[in-house]
Amino acid sequence: MAKKQNNNMGMIIIAAIILVAAFYYFTQQKTTTVGKKQDIKVGIILGFTGPIESLTPAMAASAELAFKEASESGSLLSGSTITTERADSTCVDSAAATTAAEGLVSGGVNAIMGADCSGVTGAIATNVAVPNGVVMISPSATSPGLTDLDDKGFFFRTAPSDARGGQILADITKDRGVGSIAITYTNNDYGKGLADVYEASVKAHGINVTTVISHEEGKADYGAEVATLAAAGGDAVAVLGYLDQGGGMIIQGSLDSGAFDVFVLSDGMIGDSLTDRFGNDLNKSFGSLPGSTGKGAGLFAEVAKAAGIDSSGPYTGESYDAAALISLAMQAGGSADRSSIQQNVMSVANAPGTKIYPGELKKALDLLAGGSDINYEGATAVELTDVGESFGSFLEKEINDGKFATKQQR
Numbered sequence: 001m002a003k004k005q006n007n008n009m010g011m012i013i014i015a016a017i018i019l020v021a022a023f024y025y026f027t028q029q030k031t032t033t034v035g036k037k038q039d040i041k042v043g044i045i046l047g048f049t050g051p052i053e054s055l056t057p058a059m060a061a062s063a064e065l066a067f068k069e070a071s072e073s074g075s076l077l078s079g080s081t082i083t084t085e086r087a088d089s090t091c092v093d094s095a096a097a098t099t100a101a102e103g104l105v106s107g108g109v110n111a112i113m114g115a116d117c118s119g120v121t122g123a124i125a126t127n128v129a130v131p132n133g134v135v136m137i138s139p140s141a142t143s144p145g146l147t148d149l150d151d152k153g154f155f156f157r158t159a160p161s162d163a164r165g166g167q168i169l170a171d172i173t174k175d176r177g178v179g180s181i182a183i184t185y186t187n188n189d190y191g192k193g194l195a196d197v198y199e200a201s202v203k204a205h206g207i208n209v210t211t212v213i214s215h216e217e218g219k220a221d222y223g224a225e226v227a228t229l230a231a232a233g234g235d236a237v238a239v240l241g242y243l244d245q246g247g248g249m250i251i252q253g254s255l256d257s258g259a260f261d262v263f264v265l266s267d268g269m270i271g272d273s274l275t276d277r278f279g280n281d282l283n284k285s286f287g288s289l290p291g292s293t294g295k296g297a298g299l300f301a302e303v304a305k306a307a308g309i310d311s312s313g314p315y316t317g318e319s320y321d322a323a324a325l326i327s328l329a330m331q332a333g334g335s336a337d338r339s340s341i342q343q344n345v346m347s348v349a350n351a352p353g354t355k356i357y358p359g360e361l362k363k364a365l366d367l368l369a370g371g372s373d374i375n376y377e378g379a380t381a382v383e384l385t386d387v388g389e390s391f392g393s394f395l396e397k398e399i400n401d402g403k404f405a406t407k408q409q410r
Helices: 003-034 056-073 094-108 118-129 143-150 164-173 189-205 223-232 246-257 270-281 295-306 316-333 338-351 361-371
Strands: 039-046 081-088 111-114 135-138 154-156 180-186 207-215 234-239 262-265 287-290 352-354 375-376 394-400 403-409
Touching: 039 056, 039 094, 039 316, 056 081, 056 295, 056 361, 056 375, 081 094, 094 111, 094 118, 111 118, 111 316, 118 135, 118 143, 118 189, 118 361, 135 338, 143 164, 143 189, 154 316, 164 189, 164 234, 164 262, 164 316, 164 394, 180 189, 180 223, 180 246, 189 207, 189 234, 207 223, 207 246, 207 403, 223 246, 234 246, 246 270, 270 287, 270 403, 316 338, 316 361, 316 375, 338 375, 352 361
Parallel strands: 039 081, 039 111, 111 135, 135 154, 180 207, 180 234, 234 262, 262 287, 352 375
Antiparallel strands: 287 394, 394 403
């Protein structure tokens, strides 16, 4: 009996030693991750060439502003810093975008801010980010199809889906008194998804849709598309595409031929390069894009202006917010590991917790380090749904005196 008791006691002692050793190991691992300064690599992949190339410099600069703010706070993971590496998604070439993303991942990035256009975003997520366990937060990929992406919880977006965006644009079209409309869309995931929602929504409002045609990007001439739209007619033509290539060319052809002088513009068509090109010829035109007029938007405009960034273009606030969420998720998990970032994005994006706005990342990092919860509101009133995409709000835009102006938030 005594021998059996001694054996049992020995086993208990051994088990206790193992538990203590395990506890020490895991607490040391946590301390090592949090306590050691690191240079953390994050990728930024956007279409620096292609049909939205006039928009992406400000988007990238806005994301880099948030990463810089977190780095210079001295509060990120015990004084760690973030170094960014840019890559070109091209917006429309999925093969090139995938190759570019593979370069980022093989180079050791811990997360990716991007991509931008929906088709290349889906390709990167499916072929690169998800298989490698790398978080992607897109500031501008809006295709409804991305909602059902098999992303294993690694894909998020700070822009709302076109499932809402198309409805909002249709509501504005109705309110503007348009009775009949022709529709052209860029022939990719973004254009087709938005066109489907927009067409159904304008029809539900009793607006006559005279024709719906696709167009390709990068062509030298769009005379055939303009002729088809002109033959169908309508009070206006909805151009659901990209301002720097196909969409802009269709507007040019329509104005030159006198086919249309009122254009309904999707988010990919809204930017200063369009009004710089056509000026007062677009004065009766209008559109919408994700955005907010709330507290966060005003604060972001201030911090962006101080950094020399024009925040008036599309998706600048969403880009800042995407980068901020990546930085805050690192702090919440006490680690820049890819899996830790993924596990903590939702917790910093949503309630409960102290509301955090642009320019307040140090405050947020310090709260998280102290064990407190935060609710990142950011520039665009961030609130992520259960699939990790922003519910979002929209801005109604109109062109007055050859310039875009915000009429109201929708």
